Amino acid sequence: MKAVILISGNGSNLQSIIDNADRIDLQISCVISNNKNAFGLKRAESSKIQTYIIEPELFNSKEAFDRELISIINQDGAELIVLAGYMRVLTPVFISNYFGKILNIHPSLLPKFPGLNTHQKAIDASEKIHGASVHFVTDKLDDGPIICQESVTIEAIDTAKTLSDKVLKKEHIIFPKVIHWYTQRRLKLINNITATLDGKIL
Numbered sequence: 001m002k003a004v005i006l007i008s009g010n011g012s013n014l015q016s017i018i019d020n021a022d023r024i025d026l027q028i029s030c031v032i033s034n035n036k037n038a039f040g041l042k043r044a045e046s047s048k049i050q051t052y053i054i055e056p057e058l059f060n061s062k063e064a065f066d067r068e069l070i071s072i073i074n075q076d077g078a079e080l081i082v083l084a085g086y087m088r089v090l091t092p093v094f095i096s097n098y099f100g101k102i103l104n105i106h107p108s109l110l111p112k113f114p115g116l117n118t119h120q121k122a123i124d125a126s127e128k129i130h131g132a133s134v135h136f137v138t139d140k141l142d143d144g145p146i147i148c149q150e151s152v153t154i155e156a157i158d159t160a161k162t163l164s165d166k167v168l169k170k171e172h173i174i175f176p177k178v179i180h181w182y183t184q185r186r187l188k189l190i191n192n193i194t195a196t197l198d199g200k201i202l
């Protein structure tokens with residue numbers, strides 16, 4: 001199955017998807033970044049994957065930016081949009097175009113800690129357990145039916161950085177796994193609100 005991957009930064013999740021692409025039946029049509037300095041662009045280029053940079057400053061609205069995104073994605077006939085550390089909020093224009101076809105990974109056990117700085121927020125809240133979630137994207141930030149979560153234990157010595165490293169290791173396992181469910185057409189979003197795997201509600 002063809003997919004487009006959207007990134008904004010380091011791209012370690014992108015790398016784990018590239019490394020697993022054959023095994024999970026994924027063809028990466030292109031990688032698109034809203035940040036021209038994203039290291040993930042270099043990772044894509046090293047794997048001979050087409051890259052695009054869309055610079056937000058060149059657009060006078062979020063909708064105009066997203067329409068450009070849509071026009072690039074539609075060139076390639078991708079059936080899946082993967083948000084791998086994509087740090088821009090998508091507009092309803094974008095989401096309605098690809099409803100049920102957008103997967104996001106978020107570094108917390110949603111619905112806890114949407115938004116930014118999730119690791120520090122978990123430490124500050126004296127959480128004992130933290131983790132990562134993969135979910136279908138709906139029109140609210142870091143919201144949408146949860147597909148898969150993996151947890152890590154927060155130790156007294158953990159900092160936001162050590163916690164981030166632990167959570168990323170889990171992300172690199174669960175994201176390719178969920179994408180594989182999708183490419184096998186086992187994972188679906190039904191009635192716009194319910195994620196199912198093999199017809200069973202997740």
Ligand code: GAR
Nearest residue numbers: 009010011012013014085105106107
């Ligand atoms: C990951 O931890 C991902 O879960 C998070 O950004 C990081 C990107 O790392 N995404 C979000 O916070 C989305 N709300 P990476 O660029 O090394 O894959």
